[in-house]
Amino acid sequence: MIAGRKKILVVDDDQDIREIILYVLESEGYQVSGLDNGLAVVETVAQIRPDILLLDVQLGDSDGRDICRELKGTLATQEIPIIMISANHGWQGIREKECNADDFLAKPFDIIELLAHVRRYAA
Template structure:
């Protein structure tokens, strides 16, 4: 059985722990990263099936990282779900290099699972 691999990127280790526990219980393999600097390298090395990416990453902007991923030939097909405490991200989804979906913080566990399943099934 092949586990789908999810990369979660957030500078809040408590949030990463929660995401990892929830998604591992759902049968996913979860990799976590606490900063935005190593995202491209982590994606290159691990080829995740989905990326959960926080918007505010301690001095880095997750939206820029998302755009870089979406413009990269090798990574552009990987779904990216942005996570943010800001709720006005709907307009983000319309821009070039946009994420595939977004999840507002604090997030509902069932909503997280629903979005992950939907993106992996797409």
């Protein structure tokens, strides 16, 4: 591992989207990990201590808002920036109303938009 590389955890149950995000972020020099479900997110965050979490709102087995609320309500993880992602554009109010997420990215998004959101919290 290269010292100083920001660690990003990507949680999305859509394999294609998850793999594209992982590829793009790794190509930009980030250290990336991915999960395809919400069951192990809290445990994985505790283990790898990511600098940023990209978290899908609607996971097949879990609600990303519940995971976000749990992480933001825990002293050890509350400072980790969480960028919620969703195909439902109505979720844009999620930051303030639902779970105190730091940011929101609506699917579909382009690579430039993804990187702009990530760089905002990687600085």
